[in-house]
Structures are given as C-alpha cells and as structure tokens.
Amino acid sequence: MTEQDFQQHVIRIKLEGYTVLPGLLTNEECNQAKQQLDRLAEESPVSGGGLNNLFNKGRVFERIYQLPDLLRLIRYFLGQDAALSGANGSIKPPGTQAGGLHADGSSTGHNRALAEADDGRRITSHVLGLNVIFCISDFTRSNGATHLVPG
Structure with missing residues (x-):
C-alpha cells in the first residue's frame, strides 16, 4: 500500500467509520x-452460522491477522500494542433472515456502561476498537451480507 493509499484509508475511517482494502487475500x-469454515461448521454446527476462536483452526486464518497493510491501519488507530480479541467466522446461507441493526462495541464504545470515573459524561477521544470483515464469498442482499451505516 502506498503512503497516499494509506492516508486515504485513514481519512475514510475517520469520516465514514470504515474503509475497504481490496485484494488482501x-x-x-x-x-x-x-x-475451512465449511469443515468447522460440519464438525460443530452452531446456531446462526457463527464459528468462534478461529486462531488455530487453519493456516489461512493465521495469515489473515498478520497482513501488513491491515496491521498498519490497525496500529495507526489502536497503537503498536493493539491486541486481537477475537477471530470469528460467519456462514449465512441464501435466504438467511437479516440480523437486526445494532452497534458493535458493547465493552469499549458508546454502548459501554458509564464508570464512576466518567462523572456522568461519555468522553471518547480516540478509536477504542476495530472490527475487520473478510468477504470470502460474494456479499449480496440475498445471501445475508452485513449492512453498514456510514458515519
């Protein structure tokens, strides 16, 4: 990724809350x-198609969280000591009902319960967490794609 591309991704995240990094995989x-996801789903079927803790479930998943361009963006916003807290997969077959609109970040973001030290105010001066989605199959309305609200 060139420096100019990097800066454009930073600006998109700051203004829109997301960016797209094509071609990482x-x-x-x-x-x-x-x-691998299909194999894991067959071995341990779960409701909703969610597969958790993929850290050691296949070499391809190890590569996913070591991509230099992705790490550069993450570390820009979260610091050099950013920690990966989850690696999950989702299988949404065609016809799957859409999930309800929600905001991620219940423990780090605007949904977090106020602490006594917050003194009744919600003050967030910087990004506290990032979600990364890899679209390994087509993301369409008919196959359960994630809905995104910019901003």
Missing part, C-alpha cells in the same frame, strides 16, 4: 478459508 486463500 488471493482467490486461493478465500477458497481455503471457505473450505
């Missing part, structure tokens, strides 16, 4: 991830 890596 090859088609082969996307296929490997899909195969």
